[in-house]
Amino acid sequence: MAATYLRQAKHVLALLAAVLVLLVAPPAAHAEPDEEGGSKTLRAQLESAAKGHVQAKQKLEASKKRQVTLKAALKQAQGKTAELSGRVQEIAGRSYRQGRLTTMTMLLGSTSPDALIDRMLSLDQMAQVDGRALAGYRDAATIAEKATKAIELEIKEQQKQVTVMAKKKQQAQDALAAAGGGQVAGGFVSANSPLAKAAPRNSDGSWPGEGCTVDDPTTGGCITPRLLNAHRQAQAAGFKRYTSCFSQRASGEHPQGKACDYSAAAGGFQNVNASGGDRTYGNNLAAFFVKNADRLGVMYVIWYRQIWLPGSGWRTYNGGSGGPAAAHTNHVHLSIL
Known part of the structure; x- marks a missing residue:
């Protein structure tokens, strides 16, 4: 019986000694912080707000860059149409004055075979010049029209992303306010x-x-x-x-x-x-x-x-x-x- 009590007493003393060691031992110098405060919900809200804001900002900046490119294309197209507008008006005026039979009239009015050939070459060259001018004007006008519409879409996209950024900012503030x-x-x-x-980004500027x-x-x-x-x-x-x-x-x-x-x-x-x-x-x-x-x-x-x-x-x-x-x-x- 005495031996049993002695063994039990030794176990108790050993346990007490272990507890004392834990109580007096200094904490490890590099121990990590425990859970850093704030709820799981708060962290999720902050992550959503931060990521959403950054993504919207990236889309906003990308849209602004596209708008700059579109404005340059629009300016170039408008310059081209202005440059060719005089030529187009000249072609239109000549067509109106001379009518559809202009070419045949010019050919029939030739006084010799050589003159006929010269007139045919002149007509061909004029047609080529007129064709290039008209095609260039049409292409430039089409580009200008498309660029104008694209710029309008980019402006709407920018307004959308500004709204998203404002909402994400409010989301973060509301989450923080709820936590005090x-x-x-x-x-x-x-x-x-x-x-x-800087860390590497995608080609479009996103992470x-x-x-x-x-x-x-x-x-x-x-x-x-x-x-x-x-x-x-x-x-x-x-x-x-x-x-x-x-x-x-x-x-x-x-x-x-x-x-x-x-x-x-x-x-x-x-x-x-x-x-x-x-x-x-x-x-x-x-x-x-x-x-x-x-x-x-x-x-x-x-x-x-x-x-x-x-x-x-x-x-x-x-x-x-x-x-x-x-x-x-x-x-x-x-x-x-």
């Missing part, structure tokens, strides 16, 4: 932020679809090529503190390889609000991503209770309870399209 944020914020902007190397296909240099998982470019550009700009990109989470961009968390502290993620040089580091990093948002394909940036989205700019962000990780006061979050 969304007010205009001062944000983080620096005119001295260096320019990043190619990308999967989690390249090795994540920060965690050993996978990320998209566009996120890898953004991460490398940040490092090249001097932002080399601890970073964690891919991670298995319930939602968001991290498990898709489309997001990174950048520690404000040099030693890794800390469960405290960044201050002093650490906060300055975060400010500068957030400003770098925003300045290069169009070059890197940034979907949104979160830092120190604020979020930047394309079209909305910096807005207040409420990550809910969860301390510095949820408030994003100990790390900068980057999500890529």
Whole structure:
């Protein structure tokens, strides 16, 4: 009996010792932030708003480029018709004055075989010149008409995309407001932020679809090529503190390889609000991503209770309870399209 009690006592002591170790052991210096605050619904709304805004903006810009090309074609066609209008009027006037029998009359009026041949050549040359002038005028007028109609369609397309952009901006603001944020914020902007190397785009200016296909240099998982470019550009700009990109989470961009968390502290993620040089580091990093948002394909940036989205700019962000990780006061979050 005594031996049994002794064995039980040893098990209890061992369990207590293990609990004490867990209680007093310091957290790992590079432990990833927990779920970063905000609901799955909020993240889905922000992603939809950001992607929709960027796509509409790309379509708007593409339409404006097409309109410039069409205007150039219209101007050239109008110049051609103006140049040929005098010739066309001359042909029309001559046809009216001389009538349909002009050619036969001219031939019958020849006084010799040589004169007949000369007149036939003259008539043929005149017909060729008249034909080219009329065809050129007709083609130029057709081009001008088509260009005018196409320009009208492009204007309607631009109005449509402007409306879409406004709706997506409102969608983001409504989602943030529902979570207790969304007010205009001062944000983080620096005119001295260096320019990043742009990520590849499609020929029409849109962003190619990308999967989690390249090795994540920060965690050993996978990320998209566009996120890898953004991460490398940040490092090249001097932002080399601890970073964690891919991670298995319930939602968001991290498990898709489309997001990174950048520690404000040099030693890794800390469960405290960044201050002093650490906060300055975060400010500068957030400003770098925003300045290069169009070059890197940034979907949104979160830092120190604020979020930047394309079209909305910096807005207040409420990550809910969860301390510095949820408030994003100990790390900068980057999500890529």
